[in-house]
Amino acid sequence: GNSVTQMEGPVTLSEEAFLTINCTYTATGYPSLFWYVQYPGEGLQLLLKATKADDKGSNKGFEATYRKETTSFHLEKGSVQVSDSAVYFCALRGVLTGGGNKLTFGTGTQLKVEL
Amino acid sequence: EPEVTQTPSHQVTQMGQEVILRCVPISNHLYFYWYRQILGQKVEFLVSFYNNEISEKSEIFDDQFSVERPDGSNFTLKIRSTKLEDSAMYFCASSEVQGLGRNTEAFFGQGTRLTVV
Numbered sequence: 001g002n003s004v005t006q007m008e009g010p011v012t013l014s015e016e017a018f019l020t021i022n023c024t025y026t027a028t029g030y031p032s033l034f035w036y037v038q039y040p041g042e043g044l045q046l047l048l049k050a051t052k053a054d055d056k057g058s059n060k061g062f063e064a065t066y067r068k069e070t071t072s073f074h075l076e077k078g079s080v081q082v083s084d085s086a087v088y089f090c091a092l093r094g095v096l097t098g099g100g101n102k103l104t105f106g107t108g109t110q111l112k113v114e115l
Numbered sequence: 116e117p118e119v120t121q122t123p124s125h126q127v128t129q130m131g132q133e134v135i136l137r138c139v140p141i142s143n144h145l146y147f148y149w150y151r152q153i154l155g156q157k158v159e160f161l162v163s164f165y166n167n168e169i170s171e172k173s174e175i176f177d178d179q180f181s182v183e184r185p186d187g188s189n190f191t192l193k194i195r196s197t198k199l200e201d202s203a204m205y206f207c208a209s210s211e212v213q214g215l216g217r218n219t220e221a222f223f224g225q226g227t228r229l230t231v232v
Contacts, residue, residue, distance in 0.1 A: 036223075043206060043225040044158070089158060093221075102148065102171055103208075103221060105158040 002027045006090045006106035013080055013113050021075040021109045023064075023090035031092040033057075033066050033073040034103070038087045047075075047088070080113045087111070117141045121207050121224035128197055128231055136192045136227045138207030147190045148208040148221060149182065151175070158206065164190065165212075197231045204228050 007022040025033065035047040035057070048057030050066035050073065057064050062077045073090060090106040120139045128134050140147050149161040162172040164182050179195045190209075194201055205228075208221040 034220075044223040046220060046222070049220065091158075102160040102163055103150075103158075104160070105150075107157040 002031065002092055002094050002104045004090050004092055004104055004106035006088075006109055008107070009087075009110035011109060011111050013111070015082055015113055015115055016079045017113075019075070019077040019080045019084075019111065021088055021090075021111070023073045023075065023106060025071050025073065025090075025092050027071075027092055027094055027104075029094065030068075031094050033064070034091045034093065035062070035064055035073070035075050036089040036091060036105075038089065038108070040086070044089065080111070082113045082115060085111055085113045117222075119207055119209055119222050119224035121205075121227050123227060124225065125228045126230070128229070130199060130231055131196050134194050134197055134229060136194075136205050136207075136229070138190045138192075138224055139188055140190055140207065140209030141211075141222055142188070143211060144209035144222075145212045146170075146210045147182075147184070148210075149192045150206045150208065150223075151203040152206065152226075153200075153203045161192075194229075197229075199231050202229055202231045 003026045005024050032051045034049045036044045037047045048059040050057040053068035055066045064073050064075045087108045087110045089108045091103045093101050093103050122137045147164040150158050152158045160173050162176045163170045181193045183191050204226045206226045207224045210221045
């Protein structure tokens with residue numbers, strides 16, 4: 001079955017530091033890949049996505065590249081801010097005929113950014 | 116911007132009681148989902164619903180769970196006899212069908228925190 005493995009947290013960084021959160025996946029076919037973010041006390045929000053190999057998703061300074069050869073979708077940001085403190089979830093959606101399919105999530109990585 | 120809304124935001128119930136969690140998906144979406152997140156753990160898929168029937172469910176979604184779309188706008192999750200281990204954040208999501216073989220983006224609600232005491 002499908003699975004997602006992401007680096008364990010918490011990750012603590014100073015403001016303006018470089019961020020990498022690793023994510024690797026196991027899936028058949030060509031899944032779509034997502035990063036969701038959960039700010040304290042809030043629900044899940046889609047941060048970025050990529051639907052095919054070598055696609056780069058980007059949003060709010062975050063980016064991730066769909067690497068089929070390494071089955072990875074690592075999240076990066078060049079300069080984090082205190083407001084980026086949240087839990088980040090890597091997820092995949094498999095391909096089925098008929099559209100619509102469940103998401104398989106990683107365990108989440110908590111990011112804390114300090115001044 | 117359209118969004119998925121969930122009510123209530125927080126529900127406290129006694130063990131053994133029935134609870135109904137409510138969701139209003141985005142209006143033109145046709146696939147609906149429930150996920151849950153036990154505190155400190157990963158988000159887990161419970162069930163997906165399409166065309167007025169369950170299209171997929173996980174092992175977690177046993178006989179004490181049920182889903183319904185009672186009136187064309189709401190999508191509910193019922194837990195018949197709650198257990199302590201049902202305490203979690205429950206997320207509703209919806210997605211728009213885009214045709215055969217294509218993937219869709221799921222939009223999540225803010226979640227309902229269920230506390231069973």
